Amino acid sequence: xxxxxxxxxxxxxxxxxxxxxxxxxxxxLYGSIAVAEMRVWEDTSGKQVKARFDRELxxxxxxxRPDGSLYSIPLENxxxxxxxxxxxxxxxxxxxxxxxxxxxxxxxxxxxxSEFEQFSDEIEVVxxxxxxxxxxxxxxxxxxxxxxxxxxxxxxxxxxxxLSAKSTAQVRLTEENQRKFAFGSSADFRIYEExxxxxxxxxxxxxxxxxxxxxxxxxxxxxxxxxxxxxxxIDALRKFYVxxxxxxxxxxxxVPRPSYYDARNEF
Amino acid sequence: xxxxxxxxxxxxxxxxxxxPSALLISIAVHAVILLLAGGLVVFSAIKKKEKKFVPPPxxxxxxxxxxxxxxxxxxxxxxxxxxxxxxKSVASMPxxxxxxxxxxxxxxxxxxxxxxxxxxxSAMSVFGGSSSVAVGNDFEGTFYSLRYDxxxxxxxxxxxxxxxxxxxxxxxxxxxxxxxxxYRSPQKLYTTQIFIPTISSEFAPSYFxxxxxxDFDPVFWCVHYKGKIMRKExxxxxxxxxxxDVLLVRVNGELxxxxxxxxxxxxxxxxxRQDEDYKYFMGHAQAAAGQWFELEPGVPVEMEVLVGEIPGxxxxxxxxxxxxxxxxxxxxxxxxxxxxxxxxxxxxxxxxKIKYTLIDGEADLDSELMFNVY
Numbered sequence: 001x002x003x004x005x006x007x008x009x010x011x012x013x014x015x016x017x018x019x020x021x022x023x024x025x026x027x028x029l030y031g032s033i034a035v036a037e038m039r040v041w042e043d044t045s046g047k048q049v050k051a052r053f054d055r056e057l058x059x060x061x062x063x064x065r066p067d068g069s070l071y072s073i074p075l076e077n078x079x080x081x082x083x084x085x086x087x088x089x090x091x092x093x094x095x096x097x098x099x100x101x102x103x104x105x106x107x108x109x110x111x112x113x114s115e116f117e118q119f120s121d122e123i124e125v126v127x128x129x130x131x132x133x134x135x136x137x138x139x140x141x142x143x144x145x146x147x148x149x150x151x152x153x154x155x156x157x158x159x160x161x162x163l164s165a166k167s168t169a170q171v172r173l174t175e176e177n178q179r180k181f182a183f184g185s186s187a188d189f190r191i192y193e194e195x196x197x198x199x200x201x202x203x204x205x206x207x208x209x210x211x212x213x214x215x216x217x218x219x220x221x222x223x224x225x226x227x228x229x230x231x232x233x234i235d236a237l238r239k240f241y242v243x244x245x246x247x248x249x250x251x252x253x254x255v256p257r258p259s260y261y262d263a264r265n266e267f
Numbered sequence: 268x269x270x271x272x273x274x275x276x277x278x279x280x281x282x283x284x285x286x287p288s289a290l291l292i293s294i295a296v297h298a299v300i301l302l303l304a305g306g307l308v309v310f311s312a313i314k315k316k317e318k319k320f321v322p323p324p325x326x327x328x329x330x331x332x333x334x335x336x337x338x339x340x341x342x343x344x345x346x347x348x349x350x351x352x353x354x355k356s357v358a359s360m361p362x363x364x365x366x367x368x369x370x371x372x373x374x375x376x377x378x379x380x381x382x383x384x385x386x387x388x389s390a391m392s393v394f395g396g397s398s399s400v401a402v403g404n405d406f407e408g409t410f411y412s413l414r415y416d417x418x419x420x421x422x423x424x425x426x427x428x429x430x431x432x433x434x435x436x437x438x439x440x441x442x443x444x445x446x447x448x449x450y451r452s453p454q455k456l457y458t459t460q461i462f463i464p465t466i467s468s469e470f471a472p473s474y475f476x477x478x479x480x481x482d483f484d485p486v487f488w489c490v491h492y493k494g495k496i497m498r499k500e501x502x503x504x505x506x507x508x509x510x511x512d513v514l515l516v517r518v519n520g521e522l523x524x525x526x527x528x529x530x531x532x533x534x535x536x537x538x539x540r541q542d543e544d545y546k547y548f549m550g551h552a553q554a555a556a557g558q559w560f561e562l563e564p565g566v567p568v569e570m571e572v573l574v575g576e577i578p579g580x581x582x583x584x585x586x587x588x589x590x591x592x593x594x595x596x597x598x599x600x601x602x603x604x605x606x607x608x609x610x611x612x613x614x615x616x617x618x619x620k621i622k623y624t625l626i627d628g629e630a631d632l633d634s635e636l637m638f639n640v641y
Contacts, residue, residue: 015346026301105480106480107481108483108485109481110579194465195551195581243620243623256623257622263548263551
């Protein structure tokens with residue numbers, strides 16, 4: 001998800017209308033991503049221009065004037081205060097890489113004693129190693145926030161998904177870390193036999209990684225879940241608490257209950 | 268001393284002898300004046316003393332009323348009005364979907380670039396949350412593993428010794444000192460209900476901050492919950508429940524429920540079988556009924572709960588409560604569907620966790636019956 005707006009090269013469209021359409025298109029395409037504020041920019045020669053930040057490309061900052069036209073200033077010609085603004089207020093362009101590993105959970109051999117019960121459950125540990133890399137070249141001194149969500153599917157009710165785990169990390173992209181930030185997170189997926197003999201638990205389905213700026217606006221998302229294809233679904237999923245159940249439209253579903261069991265049979 | 272007496276007598280005699288009469292008169296007059304003046308001074312001094320003992324003016328009653336609760340608040344460390352508002356807001360907490368930072372069951376590895384993941388502050392398990400959810404109404408839970416000593420070394424523990432230790436705890440007035448030789452988790456959990464449907468006993472240590480894995484043996488553990496309960500209207504109540512393996516409840520210093528597993532419960536305490544004991548089933552075994560107890564209207568009393576696990580495998584602690592004055596609907600076994608014991612509304616996220624392993628009709632999670640002090 002790029003932080004940019006549409007370009008209109010055609011002069012056929014009336015300017016205010018063109019500007020309106022630009023804004024609307026940006027809103028539709030990028031959901032909750034806010035358009036940068038209109039402000040006065042200055043280069044090292046003292047020349048000023050009123051514009052909003054559009055994007056940073058090939059060592060220059062591209063600004064959009066109120067009339068919709070583009071104006072470009074090389075980064076080295078940008079005034080110190082504008083460079084500071086750029087470094088702290090304009091989040092960088094980033095890309096996300098995720099690698100997942102699966103392994104069986106190593107457990108204590110005494111977790112259940114054999115005379116009482118054998119392990120009948122399987123616990124798969126899914127670890128996601130996330131790498132967030134800055135694409136744009138301008139330094140960014142602010143912090144971003146990364147969120148990772150692990151999604152499972154109930155084995156007894158496959159149409160119901162479960163948010164199995166989520167965690168967050170504060171992301172800083174600096175020269176020291178070569179503008180790459182990596183973190184790992186893991187979740188347990190357990191399938192087991194309930195005391196009433198139901199097979200229950202969740203299988204691993206996939207992950208969702210979201211990176212947000214300091215204001216909580218989404219900068220980039222990455223998922224391997226095919227049905228997480230809309231911003232609304234992603235936003236809904238982010239609001240669920242761990243162990244919440246939901247469907248493929250990310251609508252909350254009631255908790256699947258264990259089936260009736262008459263323990264009298266055992267006594 | 269004997270020599271002084273004649274000397275002074277002599278002196279007096281000498282003074283009177285040969286003195287002019289005018290001088291004597293003058294001395295007499297002065298003496299009278301002095302006596303009068305002295306009398307006045309004494310009189311005024313007494314007057315002043317009398318003033319000191321004048322009782323203070325009567326204190327306005329409204330002022331006394333204001334002082335009284337203030338002293339009470341200090342003595343009992345009760346939260347003031349602002350705290351009450353905080354606990355009220357707890358009731359509405361379920362509607363606020365605060366994003367969880369992580370699940371207690373999931374492991375989080377640290378940031379590779381030297382940044383740590385945000386610590387888990389909002390995770391709430393069926394054993395409780397790491398911070399208070401309803402100030403003043405919480406039960407504070409302390410986890411002990413009798414499998415390990417205080418230094419984390421394996422302790423000399425087996426089934427009979429575990430049972431004896433629990434009995435010692437019960438007989439020694441529920442003094443946690445009994446568990447002092449064993450490992451105690453620094454992480455305490457806070458909950459407003461004790462209702463843990465059947466789960467794997469492995470989960471308990473992990474909720475108390477001990478990573479589940481090959482290093483920790485999740486057997487011979489217990490959790491001691493301590494809190495206060497109150498019922499504004501008072502009433503007569505009894506607990507029902509089922510614990511695999513330990514579920515003991517005492518109210519105001521009296522053991523009112525021993526719903527521990529099978530015959531183990533007689534090992535933990537001398538417990539007389541109650542009416543309707545073992546008549547119905549909860550989860551995977553029989554439910555026990557407790558002794559009736561009364562709560563004075565508006566009087567907070569202490570309550571403690573001990574839950575625990577002996578061999579590993581399944582663990583549960585179902586604790587529900589019956590109000591004598593209420594007729595309850597019955598489930599398919601004919602058992603009354605009793606309210607889950609609680610001191611605040613159960614947060615939705617916890618309710619969902621409970622429902623996942625609770626058979627429908629075995630308890631009422633949504634009842635209005637609450638035992639909140641504040």
